[in-house]
Amino acid sequence: MRVYFDNAATTPLDPEVLKTMYTVMESTYGNPSSIHSHGREARTLIERSRKTIANLLHTSPAEIFFTSSGTEADNMAIRCGINDHNIKHAITSRLEHHAVLHTMEALEKAGVIKLSFVDVDSKGSVDYDHLETLLKDNERSFVSLMHANNEIGTLSDMERVGDLCEAYNAIYHCDTVQTMGHYQHDLSKLKAHFLVCAGHKLHGPKGVGFLHINHRIKIKPLIYGGAQERNMRGGTENIYGIVGLAKALEIAYSEMEQHQKHIQGLKTYMIDQLLESIPGINFNGETDPAKSLYTVLNVQFPEMDMADMLLFNLDIAGISASGGSACSSGSDIGSHVLTAIGASSSRPSVRFSFSKYSTKEEVDFTVAKVRELCLVSA
Numbered sequence: 001m002r003v004y005f006d007n008a009a010t011t012p013l014d015p016e017v018l019k020t021m022y023t024v025m026e027s028t029y030g031n032p033s034s035i036h037s038h039g040r041e042a043r044t045l046i047e048r049s050r051k052t053i054a055n056l057l058h059t060s061p062a063e064i065f066f067t068s069s070g071t072e073a074d075n076m077a078i079r080c081g082i083n084d085h086n087i088k089h090a091i092t093s094r095l096e097h098h099a100v101l102h103t104m105e106a107l108e109k110a111g112v113i114k115l116s117f118v119d120v121d122s123k124g125s126v127d128y129d130h131l132e133t134l135l136k137d138n139e140r141s142f143v144s145l146m147h148a149n150n151e152i153g154t155l156s157d158m159e160r161v162g163d164l165c166e167a168y169n170a171i172y173h174c175d176t177v178q179t180m181g182h183y184q185h186d187l188s189k190l191k192a193h194f195l196v197c198a199g200h201k202l203h204g205p206k207g208v209g210f211l212h213i214n215h216r217i218k219i220k221p222l223i224y225g226g227a228q229e230r231n232m233r234g235g236t237e238n239i240y241g242i243v244g245l246a247k248a249l250e251i252a253y254s255e256m257e258q259h260q261k262h263i264q265g266l267k268t269y270m271i272d273q274l275l276e277s278i279p280g281i282n283f284n285g286e287t288d289p290a291k292s293l294y295t296v297l298n299v300q301f302p303e304m305d306m307a308d309m310l311l312f313n314l315d316i317a318g319i320s321a322s323g324g325s326a327c328s329s330g331s332d333i334g335s336h337v338l339t340a341i342g343a344s345s346s347r348p349s350v351r352f353s354f355s356k357y358s359t360k361e362e363v364d365f366t367v368a369k370v371r372e373l374c375l376v377s378a
Contacts, residue, residue, distance in 0.1 A: 152285025162191030204248030208241030
């Protein structure tokens with residue numbers, strides 16, 4: 001058996017998405033910036049996709065801007081939001097994706113901002129009282145806090161962060177790459193200025209994403225070169241990717257409730273089976289369904305010989321997962337997230353991440369193989 005439990009890294013393409021993209025690839029090749037019929041046909045597909053996404057998220061099509069990835073969208077929001085509004089102070093956490101952390105750190109190194117890190121607890125939950133203190137004690141801030149951590153799955157309270165940012169006139173950017181298509185996002189009510197999506201995290205294509213920019217904020221482009229995306233992002237649009245992304249999000253919303261139930265059931269089942277099978281096992285991040293992304297389970301194993309070979313041995317056994325250990329020194333290449341929550345650097349951790357295609361049989365197979373590896377290495 002081959003098992004794919006690395007869906008937080010990327011998901012398999014939904015067959016319906018592939019079918020939709022293939023149809024467009026066969027029939028539509030005009031440049032959407034061209035005014036002739038072939039160009040207009042391509043433009044129509046892009047705008048139809050934009051409207052589909054906007055309707056699902058309860059926002060205006062004018063607030064959706066297509067990008068090449070979630071990373072580009074994060075960079076656009078952070079760099080342009082800070083530079084164009086003359087922000088001198090930014091707040092984030094040490095748990096953020098490197099698309100956010102490295103961008104913030106580069107701006108701080110360049111002297112553009114002073115960077116503050118909000119406290120998090122051992123489960124990765126944000127200290128909202130500390131966030132309010134940072135907002136209160138500094139000039140107008142740019143706040144970037146992700147909705148769900150990509151390594152440990154802990155959720156942040158977007159409504160609470162939004163309310164705090166509104167109270168202190170801060171700009172709020174939320175990396176929603178892991179949760180777009182997995183949770184309902186009503187952007188007519190959410191007090192966030194920027195939200196982010198990457199198509200390949202929700203059974204859509206790689207190489208396409210979008211940035212939601214709330215109408216309350218204005219920024220200049222990150223990428224210049226043309227009038228595409230209403231003068232906000234130069235470069236010929238990825239028509240096939242955009243159409244695929246819209247289709248993937250449409251499918252995700254239509255099937256969301258049943259997929260949440262199915263995937264959360266698998267996650268809970270795997271937690272129970274691991275606790276029963278392997279003494280001393282632990283979990284990084286929240287496991288409470290109300291506080292944790294249902295697609296992600298980060299497992300901390302007991303100390304073992306050849307701990308650094310665990311992922312390799314899982315791969316040999318036919319199981320694709322990801323993870324590692326906390327950094328034990330400044331020169332280690334370990335997980336910055338596990339280090340930030342104080343996870344043990346001597347115990348290996350593995351992230352298993354599920355999708356609508358995951359099965360109970362795959363969980364049983366994985367737990368059995370993991371148990372074998374733990375017994376051999378004990």
